[in-house]
Amino acid sequence: MTNQMVTVRWVGVWDKSEITLDKQGTGTVEVPAGVHEFTLEEGPKVGREPYRIAYLDCNDPHGAKIQVSVTIEKGFVAKNSCSSKTTLARPEEVVFWGLPRPWWQPDMQ
Numbered sequence: 001m002t003n004q005m006v007t008v009r010w011v012g013v014w015d016k017s018e019i020t021l022d023k024q025g026t027g028t029v030e031v032p033a034g035v036h037e038f039t040l041e042e043g044p045k046v047g048r049e050p051y052r053i054a055y056l057d058c059n060d061p062h063g064a065k066i067q068v069s070v071t072i073e074k075g076f077v078a079k080n081s082c083s084s085k086t087t088l089a090r091p092e093e094v095v096f097w098g099l100p101r102p103w104w105q106p107d108m109q
Helices: 068-073
Strands: 005-010 015-020 037-042 055-057 098-100
Antiparallel strands (some): 055 098
């Protein structure tokens, strides 16, 4: 995915981060001190009407808790529920699977 946003919800704190993906589909985030787990979800739609769904979350299981320490050491790739495509993650890398929202599906949350 490119030019989209992914939301990181930090487990154990009432905080979240929104990552804007660049033209190569990459983005970065700084892990808050003391956080050991996080979840990923589709981010707000870029531009006007941010509460509309920009794309489909293809990660299986959706909302799985991801360990920060494992991500730093090995990286993390969830199962892709939208296709058979897969990849290997590098240390400090998380792969988030998404699919453009089909035109016939409503985009309201």
